[in-house]
Amino acid sequence: MSEERMRVVIFGAGMVGSALGQHIIEQGHDICFVESNSNTVRAIRERMDVQIVHGTAENTSALKEADIESADMILVVTNQDKTNIILTLIARSFNPKARIIARIKDVEFLDNRQLWKTGTLADTIIISPERAVVETALNILAIQQAFDVVEFLGGKVRIAGFRLEEDNMISGKRLRDVADIFPSRHVLMVGVERNGEVFIPTGESVLATGDRVFLTVPEGLNIPDIMALLGKEYRKDPKFVILGGGQIGMSIARQLEKRGKQAVVIESDPLRCQELAEALSSTVILNGDVSDAELLGRAITPDTILLAVTPSQELNFFISLLARKRGAMQVVTMMDNGAYIGMAPELGVDAILSPRLAAVGTILRFARMGRILDSAVLLSGRLNLFLVELDRGARLDGMPLREANFPKGLLMVAAVQGKQIIVPSGDLVLRAGDMALFVTLGDSQSTLMEQFITARGR
Amino acid sequence: MNFSLNIRILAVVSAILVLFKLPALALAWHMNEPVAPFTYAVILCLGVSATGFLTRRAGLEMQARDGVLAVILGWAVMIFMGALPYYFSGQMRWVDAVFESASGFTTTGSSILTDVEALPQSLLFWRSTTQWIGGMGILLLAVAILPFLGVGGAQIMKAEMPGPRKDKLAPRMAATAQLMWGIYVGLTVLCGLAYYLSGMSGLDAVHHAFTTIAIGGFSTKNASLAAYPSSVQWTAMFFMIVAGINFVMHYRLIVTRDVSVFRDEEIVWYLLLMLVAGTFCTLIAHSSTADNTLEPALRHGFFQAISLVTNTGFANVDWEVWPLYVQLLLMTIAIPGAMAGSTTGGLKMVRAVILFKVLGVVLNRLLTPERVMLVKFNGKKVPRDILDGVMAMAFAMALALLGATIFLVAVGMDVPSAYSAALTATINVGPGIGWVGPMDNFSAVPDPGKYLLVALMVFGRLEVFTVLILLLPHFWKPERILVSAGSPLRKRS
Missing domain, CATH: 3.40.50.720 (NAD(P)-binding Rossmann-like Domain)
Incomplete structure (x- = not known):
């Protein structure tokens, strides 16, 4: 991991900045916050093990202290659009190579493509909280009665969360026993939340009414079947x-x-x-x-x-x-x-x-580092999804999944071989270059995943 | 008001008419027909043009109000001067000559002639020419005057149609008019060639090209287009449809290759109405004894539908043999007419669509009072003043139609004939039903009726408001009520 340790500078340690910081630290990278509000600075110092610089955009000494020249990635997420735009310009002039992601709320600014698709801001990724929220809403609406939905691979794999209603067909039974009544073998249960506790279910897990479960919803699946399973009523024309x-x-x-x-x-x-x-x-x-x-x-x-x-x-x-x-x-x-x-x-x-x-989620997707191709957070980060590529000589390379012995808190949700998306089974053998989608319990588990997909993990 | 400029404009109109009379004069001379009707008319016209010299010092300052007056006087002079050759030929009484002339210049296409073919070729040529001139006048009207009258919203909308080119056709009015005329002349040439190639004689091809592109409907045959082979009739159908399309769109399509014009709401409704009406008429024609095979039924059905929707007024079958309700239906589909910005008559399709949308909004509002709905055209909000203009115009036309029907019944016509005559004149179609059916003519209409129909033709042609605004006392003295400089009628044109 150490060679891959990256330096990330985050401007703004407010709600968005600190949430982003938390995720990035847990992935094993170094963070430096730059924050102007001294109360926030104090709060972050108490809570997180990070470098934090107290200063503003005008304050060049603060920028020097944060050492943005050596940063691999710079996130600009203060509350002010104007500040963010100025900081992005300054950061770019100090460091032409870093990946810069900025949060901009103003729709008019976002629509001005000429401004941020060309010139100095060309390589900057602009994230709009409003756009992100609209996207989230549409993802949720696409699958009826889900409370959260994330997409991977351009919508080919979706993970949707549902609450188990009274008349569901699976509560009180071991998952192993209900596998047959799932409408298709392509549906996989990837996580459960019960009374504030989150776990990744195994064949022995027993579900209860009121649990919130996350399922994979592959493309082309018949949604009404899933609804019936969960005790929900499907309506054709809501x-x-x-x-x-x-x-x-x-x-x-x-x-x-x-x-x-x-x-x-x-x-x-x-x-x-x-x-x-x-x-x-x-x-x-x-x-x-x-x-x-x-x-x-x-x-x-x-x-x-x-x-x-x-x-x-x-x-x-x-x-x-x-x-x-x-x-x-x-x-x-x-x-x-x-x-x-x-x-x-x-x-x-x-x-x-x-x-x-939503802004945090979207920024994290763009802020992927190392071999993580895409990622998403569920339940405010208590479940995480990572799309990764298999290294040559990794533990999983050429080994049937049943022999892999994934630890508790790590589950392969889907695999991609070529253009084909496969639901993992014990007999599945992946090769270097294939992609896999993992769900992990909390961020720290991502290091567990590393041992399976990198050559050094062996 | 700049009266001397107005007189000057009339002199110019007169001089232009002289120019257009020359071909007919040459034709009369060439075919050994009497040239006197034309020489007399030309001399009179030249006399009027001479007044132009008296007004040489007229200021060029012109308000839109002057424009309105000039248009009305211009049309009156055209009709008067245009009637002269008919009158001097000794073939027509004065009232008939005026009717025929008005029908020509307003591109209506109604006729008082019982036997068209008996008229000298040169006079027939003049008759077709009047429609072609009328068409040019309409295009100028659309560019120069209507935008000031509120109802010209249709034109304003066109300029704002979504697409890569949002600007107007050309920055200045004169340039725009020239472009439109260029397209008009080009279409006429194409149409004439097509007629000639599909089997018309050269002269007839010119005649019919003039009256097709002007959406007029005068023919040189008593049987209208039924006198020609089916190939000619199909050609006529195609060019009627083309002539009914907004000229701005022609420009866009031809010059800028902008295919997005086919997404325009107006063109869609225009084509759809013809398709539906044509299919229905085909079924009707098919059930009549003469047309029980497919080709004639299609040809007759669609020809009538296209001719009436575009307001041309050609016929290729005596559709009076069809049931009366079908005839009334045919008269009804003529009311929306073809597209704004063409030489069609009637309400114009865009206004008809807007009226239906207003109805929809009102009904929906009754159902859900909280609902906020806008009348939109091509996805854009139609401004309040244009909505008002469209509704007022429809109302004025309905009133005129009702009043004229009553008047015509009073002078002795039966109700279907009176109604259809009033309608056909107001929306500049041509044929009606009953006395004035497609294979009949207007000679039997009593003289007072003929004068009324002449007035209606001009009223409809000038889009109602141009005529009605003259009735406002303050039109003549706008200073009295402090008409603001922002009023469309105070703007310098």
Whole structure:
């Protein structure tokens, strides 16, 4: 590992920066934070074993101290767009080779392709929390009643989380015994969360109602079969209701239109309604207050997929609770407050859109290092997915999987040979150059994975 | 108001007419037909043009209001001067001459002639020429005047159509008009060649090219296009469709190779209406005794549908033998007409589509009062003032239609004939039903009716508002009500 140890400089140690830092440290790399707020600096010093420089963008001595010239990767994730743009320009001029990822919220800036696709910013990866959140929402909506979905290999492999409902067909049984009733051998259970505890199930694991399980959902799978298995009702033509016609609500509605689905957007500002009506075509725009009981009654029915994306996270939370109670088919809620996100699943609100977490997730995907080709986080990082390539002479190279003896907390979810995606079985033999998708319990487990895929692991 | 400039413009119009009368004069001389009708008319026209010298010092400063007046007077002078050859030939009474002339210049295509073929060739040539001139006038109207009247929204929209070229056709009005005329002349030449190659005589090909591209509908035969082989009829169908397409789109397609014009909402509805109506008429034709095989049924069905949707008014079958409800249906599909920016008459397809969308929005709003809906065309919001203009225009046309029908019934026509005559004049189609059917003519309409129809033709041709705005007392004295400089009618054109 040591040769692969990288130096990462992170500008901004706020919620996004520290979350990113945590993941990167656990992958065994070195971090240097640059932060202007002295309270944040103190908090990070107490919590994490990292280098932290107290300073601002104007402060060249701070930049020298952070040694950005020698950084392999620079993440620019302060709260301010302007600061981020300036920092990106400075960082690029100090270090032309590093991978730079910047977070920019302003949509207009993002749409100005000329600015960041050419010239100095050309090689910079720009991440927009809003875009990331819209993408997350669409992934979730693509699989009914999932509360979280991540994609790999351009959507060929998806991992989706579901809550086990009352009438499911698998709780109380050992997984080994229920394997046959799975609609296809291609569905694999990759993780379970029960009362705040997370584990990777084995054949001996027994599931219970209320567990939140993560399954692989391969391309072309019949979704209704999965729904029946989990005790959920599949509806062919759900009603999409979007509360809040802000930037995110509008983007989601537009993407739904592109997929041939008609959504209803409820927005309280009449002027914004006009703008929405102009920008969208088949979407139905209602001008009304979401706290209007009569309107809400019409909006929430058993075939409703509700997206609460108003600017007020308390309102979103509240309406989502109400919608759950009234039997909406699925509720997706936008909130950014860490405390809310923590308690929401307990109250049954588990499909959460958080611009900040979505930004973290997206940045991590771009911030992949070493032999990790792609990665994603589930349950705020308690489950991690890594797509890796097998080295020549690695332990797995030429060995049937049953002899590999994966430790607890590490599971191969899918393998890719050539263009073919394979569900791993005991007889599967992988060769160097093949790709494998692993799920690990917590980040530190990624080092475990290394022994199987690198030549030195032997 | 700049009256001397207006007079000057009339002098110019007059002089242009002289120019266009010369070919007919030459033809009369060449074919040993009486030249007197044309020489008299030319002399009179030249007399009027001479007033141009008196107004040489007229300021060139012109307001849109002057433009409106010039258009109306221009059309009146054209109709008056155009009627002279008919009148001097001794073949027509004055009222008939005016009717025939108005029908020509407004590209309507109604006729009072019981026997077209009996007219001298030179007079027939003048008759076709009037429609062709009318077509040019309409294009100029679309460029120069309509944009100021609010309903010209259709034209404004075209300029803003999504696509790689968002700018206008050409930066200046005169240049735009020249481009449109260029396309107009080009299409006419192509159409004439196609007619000639598909079996028309050279002279007839010129005649019909003039009246097809102008969407007029005058023919040199009593039986209209039915007098020609089927190849000619198919050619006519193709060029009627082409002539009904917005000229801006022709420009885009030919010059800039911009295929996105086919995604335009208006063209889609235009083609769709012809397809549906044509299929229906084919079924009707097929069930009639004469056309029980496929080719004639298709040819007759689609010809009628295309001729009426584009408002041309040619016929290749006597569709009065079809059931009366089908005839009424045919008259109805003519109301939307072809596309704005062509020489078609009627409401124009874009306005018809907008009216239906307004209806949809109103109904949906009744169902869900909170719903925010906009009337959009080609994905863009139609501004409020254009919506108002379109609705007011449709209302004015409906009123005119109703009033004229009542008037024509009062002077002795039966209801279907009166209704169809009023309709066909207002939307500049040509044939009606009953007395004025496709194989009949307007000679039996009582004289007061003929004058009314002349007025209706001009009213419809000038897109309603150009005529109605003259009725506003303040049109003549806008200073009295402090019409702001921002009003479209105060803008310098």
